[in-house]
Every structure is written in C-alpha cells, then in structure tokens.
Amino acid sequence: MSIDLLFKIAAIGILVAVLYQVLVRAGREDQAMMTTLAGLIIVLTMVIKEVSNLFSTVRTIFNL
Amino acid sequence: MITVKFILLAIILGISAFIGITISKKYSTRVKELKEIQRALHIFEEKIKFTYQPIPDVFAEIADKCSPSIAQIFFDASVNMEYQFAGVAWENALDNSKTKLTKEDIDILKGLSKMLGNTDLDGQVSEIRLTEKFIDTKIKDAEYERNKSEKMYRTLGLTVGLTIVIILV
C-alpha cells in the first residue's frame, strides 16, 4: 500500500484518454465508449480492493 | 524474480506493439498490391494488343516483373493454364493467393476470367480497361482507408500494451 497505486491510476487514465482520442479520430465512437468503460471498471476493481482494506482496518481498530 | 517479471512485461509490450504494426501494415500493403495489379494489368493489355503471345507466356512474363505476392498469382495462373481453361485457371490462382486484398478486390479481378481466351482482341482489351478502372476506384478507397486506420492501429497496439503492462505492474 503506497503511492504506486496513485501513479498507476493516473497512467491508466491518461492512456484511456489517448485511446479514446485515437478511436474517436478514426470514427469508432462506440468502441471508444467501451474502452473508457473498461478502463473505469478496471480502476474501480483496484480502488474497491483498497477501500475494503481501509474499512477492515478501521473496523479492527475501532472494534466496530 | 523482479527482472523476470520486467522481461515478461517488456515482451507483452513488444508483442502488442508488433500486433498493432502488423494490422496497420495490412492497409498500406493493400494499396501497394492494388497498384501493382494495376501495373500488371496494364502490361497485360499492351502485350495482347501488340504481340500475339499465348496468355500463359504473357502471365509468366508479368510474374517476372511484379513484386512476389502479385507475381505468385500470375505464375500460378500460367501454370494452371496448362491443364485448365484460362478463366478457371485465373480464378483458382486468385483463390489460392496470399495477398492482403479484400474479397471485393478479388471479385473484381475474377470478372476478368469470363473473357480470358473467350472473346476477340477488342473484347479482351475493353474488359481489361474496365477492370483497371474498377481497380482505380478501389485504390482510392484503399488509400482513404489507410489514412484513417493505419495510424490508429499502430497507436492502438502500443497504448493497449502499455495499459496491460501498467495494470500488471
């Protein structure tokens, strides 16, 4: 758990933006939408893992 | 352990970039091959207009002058003609060719088969001219397609590879 994840998400975001631009420029709007969605879902899985990690830590500390 | 991981990641990146480049190459190869075929048809037209060589010989001669993928079609056709009708031989050669041409391009070229060895000189020449004109529009199509897709696929391959690598790191 460190700042790596932050950079990872930033890199994926920028790459998805590039993919979106390229696909839109080539006239494939629907596929561009799909890549954006795929990127969002991939990042979401990574984020949710960390959020659940935080929740379990807080739960053990505060005896919730 | 870490070096192995990074080597594998580099391989993934390289492979996806390579796939992108291969797909993008398909478009420029198609343009090149169409131009080559047009040139070959031109030679063919001149040959049957001014010399009275049999078609297999003309095809063999064209095969000598073209780039390998196109030459293969003419070479196959000229070999096939020894035991098949000219039209059938031409169609078979087209079906067995390993070019990047689309089905439509092949269909246009197959239109030649009806007249090969069946009509008189004028009929053949006009048929070849017609095919050349069709190929011309196809070249324009292919160039438009290439401008649109070539760069996209190259960037796509690299970006997808980078994304996979970043997700896996």
Add this chain to the structure above:
Amino acid sequence: MEIIKIIGISLIAIIIAVIIKQYKPEFAVYISIITGVIILLICTNYMANIISLVEILANKVNINTQFIKILIKITGIAILTEFAVSICKDSGETAIASKAEIGGKIIIISMSMPIIQALISTITKVLP
C-alpha cells in the same frame, strides 16, 4: 515523519487530479478516493495508539468501559462517513452526500442510546 509523507502524497495527488481532469474527469474521482484511503491507512497506527491510551486512562479512572467502547465506535463511524461524504461532495453529488451524512448521524444516535438511557435514569434518580 509521517506528516511529510501525507503532505507529499496529497500534493502529488492534487497535481495528478488536475492533469487527469482535463482528459477524463471520471478518473479524477478515483484519484481522490485512493488518496483518501492512502492517507487514512498511514494514520491508522497512530489512531490505534490513541485508542489504547484512552482505554488505559479509562481503566485507571474507573469509568464504565462500555461507554468508552461506544465512544470509540462512534469516532470510527464518524471518520468513515466523513470519508464518504467528502468524496460525494467532491464529485458534485451534494444530495447523496447529505443522505450519507444523515445515515451516519442516525446510526451514531442509535449506538449512543445506552448512554442517553443512563443519563436519563441518573436525572430521574436525582430529581425528587
């Protein structure tokens, strides 16, 4: 020096979020969530220390340990709701944020029922 870590992470996160927002605003939310998670996870050790100190003090002064436990739980709930509410507000969903806030408040009040009951019973005892 954990504080330097926290400051550095938040500054870097701000820069990344500002850059990402130009291209894909959807990813900026993820950046803010992850930054919050990272910073809170850095803090967890210190939180644990504080809580153990509070428990030791409570044991010494002979306060009802049940109440102290409830107090600690309420603090945890408050931190988690604050986390969610600030992210909701950040992405412009004030309606959802206020609902999450109300939910947190209601749960806190329901958890503090024993304390309120004890208070009321003490008052009724005192009153003639």
